[in-house]
Amino acid sequence: AQKVTQAQTEISVVEKEDVTLDCVYETRDTTYYLFWYKQPPSGELVFLIRRNSFDEQNEISGRYSWNFQKSTSSFNFTITASQVVDSAVYFCALRAIIQGAQKLVFGQGTRLTINP
Amino acid sequence: EAGVAQSPRYKIIEKRQSVAFWCNPISGHATLYWYQQILGQGPKLLIQFQNNGVVDDSQLPKDRFSAERLKGVDSTLKIQPAKLEDSAVYLCASSPRTSGRALETQYFGPGTRLLVL
Numbered sequence: 001a002q003k004v005t006q007a008q009t010e011i012s013v014v015e016k017e018d019v020t021l022d023c024v025y026e027t028r029d030t031t032y033y034l035f036w037y038k039q040p041p042s043g044e045l046v047f048l049i050r051r052n053s054f055d056e057q058n059e060i061s062g063r064y065s066w067n068f069q070k071s072t073s074s075f076n077f078t079i080t081a082s083q084v085v086d087s088a089v090y091f092c093a094l095r096a097i098i099q100g101a102q103k104l105v106f107g108q109g110t111r112l113t114i115n116p
Numbered sequence: 117e118a119g120v121a122q123s124p125r126y127k128i129i130e131k132r133q134s135v136a137f138w139c140n141p142i143s144g145h146a147t148l149y150w151y152q153q154i155l156g157q158g159p160k161l162l163i164q165f166q167n168n169g170v171v172d173d174s175q176l177p178k179d180r181f182s183a184e185r186l187k188g189v190d191s192t193l194k195i196q197p198a199k200l201e202d203s204a205v206y207l208c209a210s211s212p213r214t215s216g217r218a219l220e221t222q223y224f225g226p227g228t229r230l231l232v233l
Contacts, residue, residue: 004158033220043205044119045159045224091158095219101172102216106158 001026002096006107013082014115021077021110023092029053033095034075035104036066040088048090051075082114118142120225122208128231134196137228141189141210147171147218148185150193151207153227159207165191166214198232205229 003026013019025034036048049059051068059066063080079086092107121140129135141148147166151159162181164171167188176183180199185191195202205227211218 009156043207043226043229045207045209045222047222050220093158095216099172099174101164101174102219103161103172103175104159104219104222106160108156109158 002028002094002098002105004092004094004105004107006090006092006110008110009108010111010113012113012115015084016081018078018080019082019112019114021079021090021092021112023075023077023107025073025075025092025094027073027094027096029096034068035093035095036075036077037091037093037106038088039091039109045091048077079112082112084114084116087112087114120208120210120223122206122225122228124228125226126229126231128233129198130233131200132197134194135198135230136192136194137206137208137230139191139193139208139210139225141191141208142212142223145210145212145223146188146214147211148191149209149211149222150183150191151209153205153207155204162193162206164218166218171215195230198230200232203230203232 005024032053034051037045065078067076089109089111091109093104150162153159162176163173163183165185168185183193207227208225209222
């Protein structure tokens with residue numbers, strides 16, 4: 001199966017707390033890409049990161065960091081010192097071949113609320 | 117650089133009516149996607165265009181949904197007739213790249229929120 005699971009439907013934290021969003025994927029492809037997108041209340045999806053299956057190095061970008069572990073098929077996203085502007089729905093996605101064509105398979109999303 | 121534009125932003129119709137959505141991608145982008153995002157779910161690809169040709173429409177319910185991309189620029193997505201389960205946000209995205217590489221660089225519009233009563 002080509003599938004992405006984000007088990008956390010909603011998370012609510014107080015500003016400045018660290019928060020981790022979980023993403024578990026299933027794929028039969030030997031080469032694949034994983035993505036994280038942010039969807040603020042305005043509606044558009046904003047690209048955050050892309051990681052290919054050959055690169056298991058963790059990545060840090062400012063307050064954002066990503067932990068990719070092939071052994072557990074996980075690609076978790078951590079926000080350090082969260083801010084109110086981080087409030088949004090976050091989607092993890094997998095580039096997969098389905099019905100002969102490459103598509104993005106999205107998880108159900110995690111709604112993150114940062115309270116002041 | 118202007119982003120992906122979509123209109124209308126909101127639409128309310130009754131079941132069995134017809135509705136059309138419009139997307140203007142970023143200038144020069146070869147690839148255009150339409151996604152359906154049902155409340156509480158991630159987006160699902162409906163159709164992918166490369167210039168004015170269809171690359172993938174395997175998940176488009178062709179008995180009621182149609183889409184076109186005239187002259188390889190703007191695109192319209194139509195539903196006729198609409199059902200209650202079509203209530204969703206319809207997102208348009210574009211990419212300057214083609215084929216599978218286009219998925220790596222997608223720019224999304226704000227979406228059209230459709231409510232079917």
